[in-house]
């Protein structure tokens with residue numbers, strides 16, 4: 406699920422997730438929810 410801005414949203418509370426770049430070279434990004442503490446990482450090929 407994505408917001409109109411194109412950012413993923415939390416599957417639990419629906420708030421937009423915040424992201425943090427972990428690795429610029431591999432485009433590894435961690436997405437987190439400030440409300441739930443949910444964290445997931447994405448690594449686009």
Ligand SMILES: [Zn+2]
Pocket residue numbers: 415416417418419420438439440441442443
């Ligand atoms: Zn949440």
